[in-house]
Amino acid sequence: MRTLHSWPAASSLRDLVLTPTAEERPCGACGGRRTICDHRFxxxxxxxxxxxLVCKLIKCVDPACPRVGKTFSPEAELAIAPPRLVVDWEIFAWIGHRRFARHWxxxxxxxxxADAHRIHLSDDAIESYVTRYETMLAARQNDPVHFAADYRDIPELVLSIDGLQPEKGHETLYVVRELNARRVWFAEPLLSSTDEAIEALLVRARELAATLGKPVRAWVTDKQSAFVTGxxxxFPEVPHRLCKIHFLRALAKDVLAADQHLKVTMRKKVRGLRAIEQEAMATRSPAVATPSSQAVPSEGPTTPAVPSTGAVTRPTTHDAITPSSSPPTVPPGAAVVLDYCTAVRGILVGDQGDPLHPTGTRMASALAEVQASxxxxxxxxxxxRKRHG
Ligand SMILES: [Zn+2]
Structure with missing residues (x-):
C-alpha cells in the first residue's frame, strides 16, 4: 500500500545516492556484470x-540470460527504510515500540x-505501520533460529497454559508459555474450549518441544478439567502442578474471608469524615481578592504526605457571592484536617491486594500510619518545633 504523503519541495530534500556494491554487481543467473540502467527515488x-534516496538500479544486459532486462535495487535501500514506507527503520521501530511496549x-x-519531530503522518499510515510491526515481531518470535537460540542454555522445559477471557461471551485467548525462558510460545483464540480444542493446543506444544529436543519437566496450570485430561x-509422564497463584489462593481462602470481615468492620468503624470536613470548612474566612490566597502553607511534620484534592477549596452555596474571585482561604489547621480526611477516604475505598498482602490488612496498616502521623x-x-522521624 502506498501512503499519500506531502513532502517539502524536492530542492530542499537531502539526497542520498545509493549505488549497488561490487558484490551486488554479478548477475545471479548468468554471473555477468550488471550495469546501471536507471534510478528510482x-x-x-x-x-x-x-x-x-536516489536508488541506482542495475540490470543484466546479456540477451542469452533468463533474467535479461530485469532491474534490481541496491540492497542499501533496505537497510535504511522498509520497502515502500515513507519512514525509515528508526521511526518505524519508534512507532512499534511505543505502541506495544508503552501502549501509546x-x-x-x-x-x-508532529509536535516533537515535525513528522506529519495520518492515523491510517500509523495504523498500517503498527500492523506491519506486529507482523514482523510475530515472525521473529516464531523464527526457529531465534527460538532455538533462546533455549541454548536451558536444559528442560516447564510449560504453562492459561485461558484469558477479556469479556464475558467473547472468545477466550489460550496462551501457552514456557516458564524457564519466560517466553510465550503461541496464543490461540478459542470460541469453545472443548477437550478436543485444548488437546490440539497441547499437541502443538509437544511438537514445539520436540523441535527443541528438550524434555518437558512439568506443566503448570489452574487445573481446569480440560487441561487435566488433555x-x-x-504428556502422560509429565507432572502437572497447580500454578503458585492458584495454590496460594486456595490455601489463603480462610485468611481472605477473615480479611474481608476486617475490611467491612473497619469501614463501619472509621466514619464521620463528612462531619469533620464540614466543621473544618466552617472555619474558613470569606473570599479574598488575591489570587494566591488559596495556597496552603505546609510545615514539615504537620502536613500529611498526601496530595490535597479540590476538597480544600470546594465552594459551597455560602460562597456564591463572588464567583469570579479566588476561593476563600482555609486556615492552615483546617487544611491539614481536610488533607487527612482525603487520605483516610482514599484508604477506605482502596481495593488492592493479593493473598500475601490482603486488602483489609493493607488498609489497617495504612490507617495505622495515618494515626501515627x-x-x-x-x-x-x-x-x-520538635521533629520526629
Ligand atoms: Zn544475467
Whole structure:
C-alpha cells in the first residue's frame, strides 16, 4: 500500500545516492556484470529530516540470460527504510515500540511525531505501520533460529497454559508459555474450549518441544478439567502442578474471608469524615481578592504526605457571592484536617491486594500510619518545633 504523503519541495530534500556494491554487481543467473540502467527515488522521513534516496538500479544486459532486462535495487535501500514506507527503520521501530511496549494510542503517536519531530503522518499510515510491526515481531518470535537460540542454555522445559477471557461471551485467548525462558510460545483464540480444542493446543506444544529436543519437566496450570485430561493424554509422564497463584489462593481462602470481615468492620468503624470536613470548612474566612490566597502553607511534620484534592477549596452555596474571585482561604489547621480526611477516604475505598498482602490488612496498616502521623502532629504541637522521624 502506498501512503499519500506531502513532502517539502524536492530542492530542499537531502539526497542520498545509493549505488549497488561490487558484490551486488554479478548477475545471479548468468554471473555477468550488471550495469546501471536507471534510478528510482524513495523519499523517507527520518528524525533528522526528510531524505530522498536516489536508488541506482542495475540490470543484466546479456540477451542469452533468463533474467535479461530485469532491474534490481541496491540492497542499501533496505537497510535504511522498509520497502515502500515513507519512514525509515528508526521511526518505524519508534512507532512499534511505543505502541506495544508503552501502549501509546495511534492519535498519541501521531501527535508526538508532529509536535516533537515535525513528522506529519495520518492515523491510517500509523495504523498500517503498527500492523506491519506486529507482523514482523510475530515472525521473529516464531523464527526457529531465534527460538532455538533462546533455549541454548536451558536444559528442560516447564510449560504453562492459561485461558484469558477479556469479556464475558467473547472468545477466550489460550496462551501457552514456557516458564524457564519466560517466553510465550503461541496464543490461540478459542470460541469453545472443548477437550478436543485444548488437546490440539497441547499437541502443538509437544511438537514445539520436540523441535527443541528438550524434555518437558512439568506443566503448570489452574487445573481446569480440560487441561487435566488433555495433559494426562498428550504428556502422560509429565507432572502437572497447580500454578503458585492458584495454590496460594486456595490455601489463603480462610485468611481472605477473615480479611474481608476486617475490611467491612473497619469501614463501619472509621466514619464521620463528612462531619469533620464540614466543621473544618466552617472555619474558613470569606473570599479574598488575591489570587494566591488559596495556597496552603505546609510545615514539615504537620502536613500529611498526601496530595490535597479540590476538597480544600470546594465552594459551597455560602460562597456564591463572588464567583469570579479566588476561593476563600482555609486556615492552615483546617487544611491539614481536610488533607487527612482525603487520605483516610482514599484508604477506605482502596481495593488492592493479593493473598500475601490482603486488602483489609493493607488498609489497617495504612490507617495505622495515618494515626501515627496524627499523633506526631499533636506531639509536635505540644513540644513546639520538635521533629520526629
Ligand atoms: Zn544475467
Amino acid at each position: 524513495h523519499t523517507v522521513e527520518t528524525f533528522g529530516g526528510p531524505v530522498r 494510542s495511534v492519535p498519541q503517536l501521531r501527535a508526538e511525531l 495433559i494426562a493424554k498428550v 496524627i499523633d506526631r502532629c499533636l506531639a509536635g504541637k505540644k513540644g513546639g
